[in-house]
Amino acid sequence: MWNVLRAELTKLRRPSLSVSTLLAVTFVTSLITSVLFLLVDSPEGNGERGIKIGRDVLSLPTGISLSFSNSAGLLGVVALCVFAAQTAQEYTYGTLRNLLVRQPSRMKILIGKLGAMKLFAIVMVTFSAAVGIALSYLYAGVKNISTAAWSTSDAKAAVLHGFINVLIATIGYGIFGMILGLLFRSPISAISIGVIWNLIFEGLLSAFVKNIDRYFPGQLLSIVAQGGSDRISYQYALFTSYGFLLGGLAVVAFLFKKRDVAN
Amino acid sequence: MSSPLALDVADLSKKYGDRMALSHANFEVPMGSICGFVGPNGSGKTTTIRMLLGLITPTTGGGHVLGESITEPEKYLPRVGAMIEGPAFYPALTGFQNLNVLAKIGGFSTDAIAGLLDLVGLGDRGDSKYKTYSLGMKQRLGIAAALLPNPKLLVLDEPTNGLDPAGIHEIRTLLRKLADAGTTVFVSSHLLSEIEMISDHLVMLRLGKVIFSGKTSDLLAKQQPVIVAKPENVSDLNKLAQIATAAGHDVRIMENTVHVTGTSDFSAKLNKAAFEAGITLESLTPVKASLEETFFEMTGE
Numbered sequence: 330m331w332n333v334l335r336a337e338l339t340k341l342r343r344p345s346l347s348v349s350t351l352l353a354v355t356f357v358t359s360l361i362t363s364v365l366f367l368l369v370d371s372p373e374g375n376g377e378r379g380i381k382i383g384r385d386v387l388s389l390p391t392g393i394s395l396s397f398s399n400s401a402g403l404l405g406v407v408a409l410c411v412f413a414a415q416t417a418q419e420y421t422y423g424t425l426r427n428l429l430v431r432q433p434s435r436m437k438i439l440i441g442k443l444g445a446m447k448l449f450a451i452v453m454v455t456f457s458a459a460v461g462i463a464l465s466y467l468y469a470g471v472k473n474i475s476t477a478a479w480s481t482s483d484a485k486a487a488v489l490h491g492f493i494n495v496l497i498a499t500i501g502y503g504i505f506g507m508i509l510g511l512l513f514r515s516p517i518s519a520i521s522i523g524v525i526w527n528l529i530f531e532g533l534l535s536a537f538v539k540n541i542d543r544y545f546p547g548q549l550l551s552i553v554a555q556g557g558s559d560r561i562s563y564q565y566a567l568f569t570s571y572g573f574l575l576g577g578l579a580v581v582a583f584l585f586k587k588r589d590v591a592n
Numbered sequence: 593m594s595s596p597l598a599l600d601v602a603d604l605s606k607k608y609g610d611r612m613a614l615s616h617a618n619f620e621v622p623m624g625s626i627c628g629f630v631g632p633n634g635s636g637k638t639t640t641i642r643m644l645l646g647l648i649t650p651t652t653g654g655g656h657v658l659g660e661s662i663t664e665p666e667k668y669l670p671r672v673g674a675m676i677e678g679p680a681f682y683p684a685l686t687g688f689q690n691l692n693v694l695a696k697i698g699g700f701s702t703d704a705i706a707g708l709l710d711l712v713g714l715g716d717r718g719d720s721k722y723k724t725y726s727l728g729m730k731q732r733l734g735i736a737a738a739l740l741p742n743p744k745l746l747v748l749d750e751p752t753n754g755l756d757p758a759g760i761h762e763i764r765t766l767l768r769k770l771a772d773a774g775t776t777v778f779v780s781s782h783l784l785s786e787i788e789m790i791s792d793h794l795v796m797l798r799l800g801k802v803i804f805s806g807k808t809s810d811l812l813a814k815q816q817p818v819i820v821a822k823p824e825n826v827s828d829l830n831k832l833a834q835i836a837t838a839a840g841h842d843v844r845i846m847e848n849t850v851h852v853t854g855t856s857d858f859s860a861k862l863n864k865a866a867f868e869a870g871i872t873l874e875s876l877t878p879v880k881a882s883l884e885e886t887f888f889e890m891t892g893e
Contacts, residue, residue, distance in 0.1 A: 336696035345684050423680030426647055427737065430674050431698035433646050433665040589648035 333432055333441025334448075341415070341449045350411055354453050357403040358460040362396035366468030377402075377551075378536065388475040390483035394491030397454075397461030401495045401554030404457055405502030405547070406524060412446050412503035413519035416510030426590055435586045443507065450503055454496045458488070490556060497567070498554035502527070504574045505546060511581040546573040598623045598745050598776035599644065601655030601662075606639050606648065612800050613639040616653065619795045619805035621778055626771045628787035628808070629780035630887065631797030637780045638677050640797075641749055645674055658745055670698065673743035675751060679734030683723035687714055687733050690722055691740065700740050708736040713762065727754030735763065746770060748779045752786055764790050788883035796887065803890055808883070815886045816842075818879045819852045819859050824872040832873075835865045 341347065368375035369384055376382045377399065386392060397404075419425040432438055469476045478484060505527075509519035527547040535542040542548035543561060549570035557563030599621035606613045614636035621627040631637050642648045644657055646665025660667040681690040691705045709718040712732040717725070725733065731754050738746055746767075752760045767777050767790055781787050787794070794811060796804040804811055823832050832850045833843045839861065842853040852862065856878035866873055 332697050332699050336693045339689060339693050339696065340682060340685065343684050343689075418682075422682060423677070424682060426642075426645075426676050427680060427694060428697060429647055430645055430669055430672070430676075431694050431740075433669050589642075591642065591648055 330437045330441045330444070333428075333438055334444045337415075337442050337445030338448065341445055346411070350407060350449075350453060351456055353407045354404060354457050355460050357407060358397055358400045358457045359464060361400040361403065362461050362464040362468065365396050365399060366465065366472055366474070369472055369474070384472075384474050387469070388478060390478045390481050391487040391491075392474070393462055393465055393476075393479040393484050394458070394488045396465050397457045398491045398495055398555050400457055400461060401498045402527075402547075402551045404453065404495065404499050405550060405554075406527060408450055408453065408499045408503035409506035409509075409523045409527065410520050411449065411506070413506035413510040413523055414516040415446060416442065416507045417514055417516040417519045420514035420592060421516060423592060425592075429590060436582065439582055439585060443504070446503055446507070447500055450499045451496060454492060454499055457495070458492055462488070494556050494563075495554045498550040501546070501550040501553070501570055501574055504578055508574070508577045508581050511585050543569070546570045596623060596659070597621060597656070598625070599627075599655065599657055599778060601640070601644075601653065603653035604640070604643060604650055604655055605652040606636070606643060607651040614643075614797075615800040617797075617800075617802045619802050621776060621793060621795070623776055624771060624774055625793045626767055626777040626779065626791045627793040627795060628791030629778060629795050629797070630782070630784055630787055630883075633782070635797040636800040637797055638749060641674075641676055641747055641778075641780065644747065645669065645672070645676065647676070668745075670741060671744040672747060673738035673741055673745070674747040674749075675734040675738045676747070676749050678750065678753060679730040679737075681722045681730070681733060681737075684721060686719050686721055687725070687729075687736075688718040690733065691737055694737050695740055698741060704740070704742075705736075708739055711739070711766070712736045713759075728756060728759055731755055732759070735766075743775060745776045745778065748777070750781055751779060752781065752783060760786065784884040784887055785882065794883075796890070798890075811886060812880075812883065815889070816853045817855055818885075819854055819856065819862060820849050820875070820877045820879055821852065821862060821866070821873055822849045822875045823866070824874045828871045831869060832866055832871055835869060835871075836862060839865070 365375050365382060366387070369387065373379060374381040387395065419428065428438055429435065466476060506519065506523050509523045513519045513522065531545040531547045535545060535548050549566040552558050552561050552566040553563065553570060557566065597620050602618055604617040605615055617640065629637055639648065643650050644655065644662060646662065646669065655662045658668045658671055685693070687709060688705060691708065692702055695702045695705060706718065709715050712735050714729060714732050714736065717729060722733070731751065735748065735751055738748060752763055755763060767779065771777050779791070788808065791808050794804060794806065794808045795802060821832060823829060826848055829845050829848065829850060833845055836843045836850065836852040841858065844851045852858070859876055859878055863873060863876055
């Protein structure tokens with residue numbers, strides 16, 4: 330398993346993947362942070378689905394981590410794409426047969442891959458946190474938002490909690506991508522179905538059907554990233570979303586173990 | 593059950609839907625030999641190789657690789673090098689990085705990679721991305737990857753695809769060297785002339801069935817030599833064929849030549865008989881049966 334993890338890191342470190350992923354993370358975090366701070370006075374709102382987050386909220390100790398917490402949904406889409414592509418490409422390149430000849434235990438391959446991609450997700454979220462916090466300070470100055478509470482121990486705790494929650498959510502989205510990658514065995518199919526499901530299907534239905542987001546893993550992961558919401562508790566969101574994901578992962582892991590590798 | 597053979601399969605079958613990709617195959621490959629695995633496209637070669645490497649599950653039967661059952665590939669794969677259905681690598685990684693990934697997964701030392709790249713003639717291109725490689729270079733990288741574990745058994749599926757004549761010669765020499773050092777080489781190819789040159793054993797497949805398994809020399813010895821006679825005038829072809837037939841030999845007319853089954857001592861008799869019948873022969877050549885001809889004769893194609 331460790332050998333697989335080391336090998337996967339070699340693949341994930343390649344500049345074409347790592348640099349483009351970090352650029353995507355920078356773009357997503359910058360976009361959310363810019364909207365959050367620069368539209369603070371907008372009557373249209375500056376948060377998700379038109380929610381208004383005022384100066385008073387942004388100047389709280391939790392204000393420092395709000396930008397990257399709110400980025401979790403889009404960071405998740407990036408993770409979904411990376412995890413799905415890294416898994417499904419083994420089928421399209423035909424490299425799975427090479428991996429299985431060198432490591433016949435399919436579960437070790439799967440666990441090693443997941444471990445490496447979790448490490449990649451940690452780098453992604455750390456980078457997002459750094460970009461989000463730096464931009465938050467910059468924009469707070471521009472929009473006259475007080476940052477006095479951002480250097481307190483409460484703020485440090487909020488950053489830590491935010492980091493852990495965003496990481497859990499990002500890995501959750503990634504696992505969803507991995508499930509799709511194993512199921513569809515094609516990066517394009519897995520990514521397009523994942524993104525359509527997350528952004529369009531879940532997003533639209535949740536906007537129009539009351540309380541349906543309680544049953545959607547993508548929506549629940551977003552709530553995990555924000556530490557819970559008024560309607561849905563953190564614990565419910567965490568256990569239900571990961572329940573769906575781990576159940577799905579168990580099914581595709583079984584298929585991966587039993588399926589012939591004929592391409 | 594342990595076996596002194598490098599490979600042995602018994603009643604091995606694979607069925608996809610209603611189609612038998614491989615049907616009740618039985619064959620053995622002695623340790624240290626170069627065994628050619630031949631058959632037309634779709635005859636079940638790659639399916640067999642995949643079953644031997646634990647990638648697909650047999651429908652019936654079983655076998656052993658290096659003395660271990662094919663149901664437990666983890667016991668023998670660390671001693672097996674393989675290239676299945678052509679090379680497959682990550683396009684964005686260099687040749688060196690691709691081998692590095694496989695060495696790490698297999699738990700092999702990465703120190704040998706540079707030497708392997710040199711061995712297959714990619715020493716100066718190891719730092720180039722795989723996607724920039726020519727087909728021949730990709731093939732060479734596939735062979736280098738198969739050699740990573742310093743294998744006791746090397747399984748190669750069409751290793752000379754895309755190689756130029758010099759490259760084919762190099763690979764042939766390399767395989768012979770490996771076999772001389774004790775590595776068993778199981779090599780599939782549709783280039784029967786290539787297989788004939790390097791293999792001392794053969795497994796022949798047709799439509800998912802084994803039609804021959806044994807020493808190459810035994811197979812070729814079974815075949816009658818052929819005398820190829822070319823008359824100066826094409827109009828004499830039938831007359832020449834009749835002379836050979838009257839002497840009790842099997843005859844076929846192919847591309848302005850008469851192919852007469854018989855040993856070379858019949859050449860002189862045929863030459864004399866043709867002269868007496870007023871036929872001038874442009875050429876008269878005794879030909880040893882090739883693997884290709886033997887194959888076509890056995891498969892009736």
